[in-house]
Amino acid sequence: MTEKNELPVIRPAAGDACQSESRSGLFQHAIDSFVEFCRSRSMFILHYCTGCGAIELPPAMTSRFDMERLGISPMVTPRQADILLITGYVSIKTLKRIILTYEQMQGPKYVIGICSCTVNGGMYWQSYATAKQLNEYLPVDMYIAGCMPRPEAVLEGLMQLRDKIESGAATSWEDYFKRYDHYLGKQQHLFGKDWHTPTDVIEEARHYNLLGEGTLGENTAVLEKYLRHHQELDLTRVALEPAKTNLPDR
Amino acid sequence: MNVDWKILLVELILMPIVAFVVGLLLVLLMRKVRARIERRVGPPFMQPLYDIIKLYGKKTQISHGFIMDLGVIMVVGGYIAAEVFLPVPGMDGMAREGDLITLIYLMMVPSLGLALGVGQCANPNGSIGIARALTSMLAYDIPFVIVVAGAVILYGTSNLTEIIAIQQAGGLSSWGVAMMPLLAIGGLISSYAMLGKEPFELYIAPAEIATGPMVEMSGKYLGALFVMQCFQVYAVSVLYVTLFLGGGENWFTFLLKIAAVIFVSASVTTIFPRYKTEDAIRWLWKWPTGISLLGLAIVMAK
Amino acid sequence: MKESKAIWLDNVLHEIESIHIDSKSERRIRVDISPDALPALLELLKGRAGYLHLSSISCVDWPDDDEFELVYHIWSYETNILISAHTRVSRNPGFYISVYDIHTPAGFFERDIYEMFGLFFEGSPNMEKFILTEWNGPPPMLKSFDTEKFVHETFDWKDYNPDWLQEIVAKGGGIVE
Numbered sequence: 001m002t003e004k005n006e007l008p009v010i011r012p013a014a015g016d017a018c019q020s021e022s023r024s025g026l027f028q029h030a031i032d033s034f035v036e037f038c039r040s041r042s043m044f045i046l047h048y049c050t051g052c053g054a055i056e057l058p059p060a061m062t063s064r065f066d067m068e069r070l071g072i073s074p075m076v077t078p079r080q081a082d083i084l085l086i087t088g089y090v091s092i093k094t095l096k097r098i099i100l101t102y103e104q105m106q107g108p109k110y111v112i113g114i115c116s117c118t119v120n121g122g123m124y125w126q127s128y129a130t131a132k133q134l135n136e137y138l139p140v141d142m143y144i145a146g147c148m149p150r151p152e153a154v155l156e157g158l159m160q161l162r163d164k165i166e167s168g169a170a171t172s173w174e175d176y177f178k179r180y181d182h183y184l185g186k187q188q189h190l191f192g193k194d195w196h197t198p199t200d201v202i203e204e205a206r207h208y209n210l211l212g213e214g215t216l217g218e219n220t221a222v223l224e225k226y227l228r229h230h231q232e233l234d235l236t237r238v239a240l241e242p243a244k245t246n247l248p249d250r
Numbered sequence: 251m252n253v254d255w256k257i258l259l260v261e262l263i264l265m266p267i268v269a270f271v272v273g274l275l276l277v278l279l280m281r282k283v284r285a286r287i288e289r290r291v292g293p294p295f296m297q298p299l300y301d302i303i304k305l306y307g308k309k310t311q312i313s314h315g316f317i318m319d320l321g322v323i324m325v326v327g328g329y330i331a332a333e334v335f336l337p338v339p340g341m342d343g344m345a346r347e348g349d350l351i352t353l354i355y356l357m358m359v360p361s362l363g364l365a366l367g368v369g370q371c372a373n374p375n376g377s378i379g380i381a382r383a384l385t386s387m388l389a390y391d392i393p394f395v396i397v398v399a400g401a402v403i404l405y406g407t408s409n410l411t412e413i414i415a416i417q418q419a420g421g422l423s424s425w426g427v428a429m430m431p432l433l434a435i436g437g438l439i440s441s442y443a444m445l446g447k448e449p450f451e452l453y454i455a456p457a458e459i460a461t462g463p464m465v466e467m468s469g470k471y472l473g474a475l476f477v478m479q480c481f482q483v484y485a486v487s488v489l490y491v492t493l494f495l496g497g498g499e500n501w502f503t504f505l506l507k508i509a510a511v512i513f514v515s516a517s518v519t520t521i522f523p524r525y526k527t528e529d530a531i532r533w534l535w536k537w538p539t540g541i542s543l544l545g546l547a548i549v550m551a552k
Numbered sequence: 553m554k555e556s557k558a559i560w561l562d563n564v565l566h567e568i569e570s571i572h573i574d575s576k577s578e579r580r581i582r583v584d585i586s587p588d589a590l591p592a593l594l595e596l597l598k599g600r601a602g603y604l605h606l607s608s609i610s611c612v613d614w615p616d617d618d619e620f621e622l623v624y625h626i627w628s629y630e631t632n633i634l635i636s637a638h639t640r641v642s643r644n645p646g647f648y649i650s651v652y653d654i655h656t657p658a659g660f661f662e663r664d665i666y667e668m669f670g671l672f673f674e675g676s677p678n679m680e681k682f683i684l685t686e687w688n689g690p691p692p693m694l695k696s697f698d699t700e701k702f703v704h705e706t707f708d709w710k711d712y713n714p715d716w717l718q719e720i721v722a723k724g725g726g727i728v729e
Contacts, residue, residue, distance in 0.1 A: 126699055
C-alpha cells in the first residue's frame with residue numbers, strides 16, 4: 001500500500017509539516033492568519049450530497065440565496081473540494097463510501113452534518129440500517145439541525161463555519177489522524193473486524209507529525225497484514241496469477 | 251536587435267505580473283457577468299485571489315508521478331511564455347523579436363502539457379477530457395490559423411508592434427474590425443473556443459466527466475491551473491485586441507477593450523449549453539471556417 | 553369495446569377454480585387465489601386479457617398463521633384496471649415459484665422480497681443481495697425482528713441535556729417517551 005506505482009503517492013506539502021499550534025514569529029504568524037483568512041473566504045463544497053437533505057442545496061446556490069457571494073462554489077470531485085456535506089440520513093452502505101471519499105480529500109478539510117439524522121438519528125432513529133451519530137465515524141466540524149433546514153439556516157451554518165475557519169479552530173481533520181484508532185474501531189464495529197480503506201492513514205499521520213497516542217491501537221493492528229512493501233518488479237517473467245489488491249472486502 | 255537588455259529584463263519580470271493581475275480581474279469579470287445574468291450577486295472582488303491562495307495553502311499533495319508535475323509546469327509556463335510576446339501599452343517585451351507565428355506555437359504548448367500530466371493520472375475521466383480537449387483544439391485551430399494568415403496578409407507584417415502601429419496610425423477606420431470584418435467574426439468565435447467556454451466547454455464538462463483533465467489535480471496543481479486560467483484569458487483577449495481592435499493606446503482604452511471582449515464571451519457562455527464533441531467539430535469546421543475563408547478571399551483579392 | 557373486454561375478463565377469471573373476485577371500485581379488482589393457480593392466472597391475464605404490466609409484488613408477513621401473503625399488482629393499459637392477486641404461501645418450506653418467465657420485472661421484485669423476508673423464488677435469475685449488502689442479520693422485514701431493540705443494542709446515543717430542558721424537568725415535566 002505504500003509506494004506502489006499505480007497508487008498515488010501522498011507527500012507532505014513543501015515547507016513544514018502542519019501543526020495545530022501556530023508557528024512562532026511575527027512574519028509566520030501573519031502569513032498563517034492570512035492563509036486561514038483566504039481559506040475561510042473560498043470554500044469549495046463537494047457537490048455530492050447524500051440523503052434527502054440535498055434538496056436544500058440548489059436553492060442555496062441559485063439566485064435567491066446566492067452562495068457564491070460568500071465565496072462558496074461547488075466542485076465535482078473529492079480531490080478538489082474542501083467541505084464534505086453530509087446532508088440527510090447515512091445508511092450503512094453509504095457510510096462506507098463516505099469514509100472512502102473523506103479519506104481522498106485533501107487537508108485541511110471540513111465535514112458538515114446537515115439535517116437531524118446525522119446528529120442523533122433523526123427521523124430514522126429506529127432503523128437497523130442507518131448510522132445514528134455521524135461524529136463517531138468521521139470528525140464533524142459543524143452540525144446544522146433541521147428536517148430539512150431552510151436555505152437561510154444552511155447559509156447561517158456555513159457562515160459560522162467560515163468564522164470558525166478564520167479563527168483557526170476548525171482542526172477536526174487533524175483529529176482524525178490523532179485518534180484514528182478510535183474512529184477505525186467504530187467503523188469496524190459496523191463493517192466487520194477486517195475492514196480497512198486503501199488510504200494509508202497512519203503513514204499520512206506520520207508525515208504530518210500528528211501521530212498521537214490515539215493513532216495506533218488494537219484496531220489498527222489488523223492493517224499490518226494488509227500492508228505491502230515495495231518490491232522490485234520482475235520483468236523477466238509473466239505474471240501467472242492476478243495480483244492481490246488492497247481494496248476493502250465487499 | 252537594438253534593444254537595451256536591461257529594459258528587456260525588467261519588462262520580462264513586469265509583464266507576467268501585469269498579466270496575472272489583469273487576468274485575475276478578467277476572471278472576476280467573467281464570474282460577475284455570469285452571476286448578474288443569472289440574477290445573482292456574484293463573488294466579492296478578491297475572490298479569484300482567495301481561491302488561488304487557498305489552493306496553494308492545501309497541506310496535502312497528491313501527485314501521480316514526475317510527469318504529472320512536469321505537465322502542470324508546461325501548462326502554466328506555456329501561457330506565461332506566450333504572454334511576453336504580447337505588447338501592452340508601454341512595454342513591448344519580446345514582441346519585437348518574436349512574431350505572431352511564434353505566439354501561435356506557444357499557445358499550443360499548454361494543451362500538450364495538460365495531456366502529458368493527465369496521461370499519468372490514469373483516471374478515465376481525465377483521459378476522456380483530454381481527448382476531447384485535443385480534439386477541440388484540432389477543431390478551433392483551423393479557423394484560428396486562417397484568421398491569423400488573413401491578418402498577416404492584410405497588414406503585410408507578422409510583427410505585433412508593427413501591426414499595432416499600423417492600426418493606431420489610421421484611427422478607427424483602420425482597425426482590424428473595420429478592414430476585415432469577416433475575419434474578425436471568425437477570430438472572435440475561435441478565440442472563445444480557445445478559452446474553453448460554453449458552448450465549447452466540452453473538455454471541462456463538470457457534471458459529465460467530472461471536470462475532465464482537472465479531475466486528479468488537487469491542491470497546488472489546481473492552484474496552478476487557476477493561475478493558468480488567468481493567463482489564458484489574458485493572452486487570448488489581448489491577442490484579439492492586438493489583431494483587430496487596435497491594440498492599446500493607453501492603459502485605460504486597453505483595459506476597456508479586453509474587458510469588452512471578455513464581457514461578450516461571458517454573456518454568450520452563460521446562456522448556451524455545451525456542444526457534443528462531434529457537433530462542436532462539425533460546427534467549427536463549417537461556420538467560422540467558412541466565414542474566415544470568405545474573409546481571407548476578400549483580403550487576398552484587395 | 554371496453555364493455556366486451558370487461559365481460560371477457562369476467563369470463564377469463566371465472567375459468568379458474570377456487571378463485572374469489574372482489575371488485576373494489578371501477579378500476580380496482582381484488583382476486584384471492586390459491587398459490588398453485590397464480591402463475592396460470594398471470595399467464596391468462598397477460599395472454600388473453602391484455603394485462604401486460606406487472607407493477608409490483610408485495611409481501612405481508614402473517615406470523616400467527618405462519619404464512620406469507622404475496623400480492624401481485626397487474627395493470628392493463630387498455631381498460632385501465634389494476635388487478636391485485638393475493639395468495640398465501642406457507643412458511644415451511646419457504647419458497648415459491650417465480651413468474652420471471654411471464655413478466656420480466658418480477659425478477660427484481662422477487663430478489664427484493666428474498667432479501668427482506670427470506671422467501672425464496674425458484675426460477676428467478678438472480679437472487680443475490682443488492683440492497684442490504686452490509687447486513688448479516690435475519691431478514692429485517694419479518695415481524696419477529698425487533699428493529700428498535702437491535703438499534704439500542706448496536707448504536708450509542710448522544711447525551712442531550714441543555715439548560716432549558718433541565719429547567720422543565722425541574723418543574724416536573726420532561727420528554728415524552
